[in-house]
Amino acid sequence: SNVGGQPNGTWSNDLGYGRINADAAVSSVSSSTTNDAGINSVTSPTGSICASSDSPVVVLRNYGSNTLTSVTINYSLDGGSNNTYSWSGSLAQNATANVTLPSLSFGNGNHTFDVSTSDPNGQVDANTANDGVSSSFSSGSNSVTLSITFDNYPEETSWDIKDGGGATVASGGTYGSQADGSTLVIPLCLADGCFDFTIYDVYGDGICCGFGNGSYTLTEDASATVLANGGSFTYSEITNFCVPINTGSNVD
Numbered sequence: 001s002n003v004g005g006q007p008n009g010t011w012s013n014d015l016g017y018g019r020i021n022a023d024a025a026v027s028s029v030s031s032s033t034t035n036d037a038g039i040n041s042v043t044s045p046t047g048s049i050c051a052s053s054d055s056p057v058v059v060l061r062n063y064g065s066n067t068l069t070s071v072t073i074n075y076s077l078d079g080g081s082n083n084t085y086s087w088s089g090s091l092a093q094n095a096t097a098n099v100t101l102p103s104l105s106f107g108n109g110n111h112t113f114d115v116s117t118s119d120p121n122g123q124v125d126a127n128t129a130n131d132g133v134s135s136s137f138s139s140g141s142n143s144v145t146l147s148i149t150f151d152n153y154p155e156e157t158s159w160d161i162k163d164g165g166g167a168t169v170a171s172g173g174t175y176g177s178q179a180d181g182s183t184l185v186i187p188l189c190l191a192d193g194c195f196d197f198t199i200y201d202v203y204g205d206g207i208c209c210g211f212g213n214g215s216y217t218l219t220e221d222a223s224a225t226v227l228a229n230g231g232s233f234t235y236s237e238i239t240n241f242c243v244p245i246n247t248g249s250n251v252d
Contacts, residue, residue, distance in 0.1 A: 036064035036127045037071045037120035040096055042135035045113055048170050049139045050189035052108075056101040058115050062091040063130055068120055074132075075115040077104050108140045108191035110167055138169040140191035142243040143221040146172075147185050148199075149231075151212030154178040156202040159216075161188070161195050169195070174202070181212055194242040197228045206233040220245055 043057040056075060062068035068091040076082050085101050104113075116132025118125060125131060150157060158173025170188050178184060197218055201207060207214025208231035215231035220243055228239035 033126040034064050034066045035068075035120045035123040036125055036130070037062055037068050037091075037117045038127075038130035039073070039115050039117060039133050042113060042115060042133060043098065045111070045137040045139075046135045047137055048189040049137055050141065050143050051139060053103050053105045055103045056113060056115065058099050058101065059096050060087065060091070060099050060117070061096045062093055062120075064120060064126065065093050066121060067092055068095075070122060071120045072118045073099065073101065073115065074118060075101055075104075075113065077106060077113055078111055079114075106139055110136065110138050110163075110169060112136055138189070138191070140189045142190045142192065144188045144190055144218060144227065144243065145185060145221055146188060146216065146218050147183060148175075148216045149183045149207075149214050150175065150178055150181060151207040151210075151214035152180045153203065153211060154180065154182070157200065157207055157214075158202075159197070159199045161190070161197050163191075164194055173200070181214075190243050192244065194240060196238055196240050198236055198238045199230070199233070200236045201233070202235075204235045206231060206237070208232050 038061055040059040040061040043059060045054045045056060058073070060071070060073070068089075070086070070088045073085040073087055074082055075085070083102070085099075087099055089097060091097055113135045114132065115134075118131065146159070148157065148159070155174050155176035157175055158171070160168050160171035162168050169190065172186060175184065199207075199216055205211065207216070213231075216229060217226060218228040218239075218241070219226055223245055225245050227241040227243070230237055230239075
């Protein structure tokens with residue numbers, strides 16, 4: 001084969017036998033992606049939200065070699081109707097920009113937000129594989145706070161909250177970037193109902209008390225009621241609770 005240089009098999013100097021002109025190969029690929037934009041990530045909505053609406057914030061990236069001056073952003077909630085937003089500005093190659101989209105309304109529960117780009121600089125996108133991303137989030141009206149004090153191995157700790165149907169509505173960990181013995185406070189929001197909170201330890205010795213004095217507490221903010229707490233367990237510990245607490249028993 002031949003890519004901008006000698007036939008394959010004749011490169012015997014820097015690149016060696018059987019190789020091609022690498023610079024020419026890269027250039028031949030790059031020249032086809034002059035107009036290429038995509039959503040790099042979703043800043044909001046993610047996680048749990050104590051609200052019935054949100055103005056999504058996404059990170060737009062210019063993957064193309066041409067400066068990006070315009071693009072259409074397409075977004076939808078839970079597979080519903082498509083919304084469009086026309087962005088204009090100036091993004092050099094590989095530069096990013098935070099873009100705030102018009103508000104979306106939603107009910108309590110689990111949701112999926114999908115977002116993608118099209119028509120960069122009014123042209124066909126050269127690489128649609130990097131156009132879009134999705135985020136999952138849950139919404140509700142009950143604020144709760146999870147506080148975790150780690151033992152000497154935060155990288156072993158994780159947790160989740162599942163609703164009555166077994167769907168995960170919030171989760172976190174493991175926490176290898178946390179300092180040993182440090183405390184992490186995590187605000188959460190849940191819909192009305194009953195849930196299972198589970199904390200996990202990969203090694204099977206909990207977070208207290210063989211290798212540090214770790215503990216956890218899950219609290220309903222409005223009433224200051226402790227919904228789950230502990231620290232001494234093996235591989236996992238599960239607690240059922242309901243919010244708001246006046247809808248039923250709060251802790252089994």
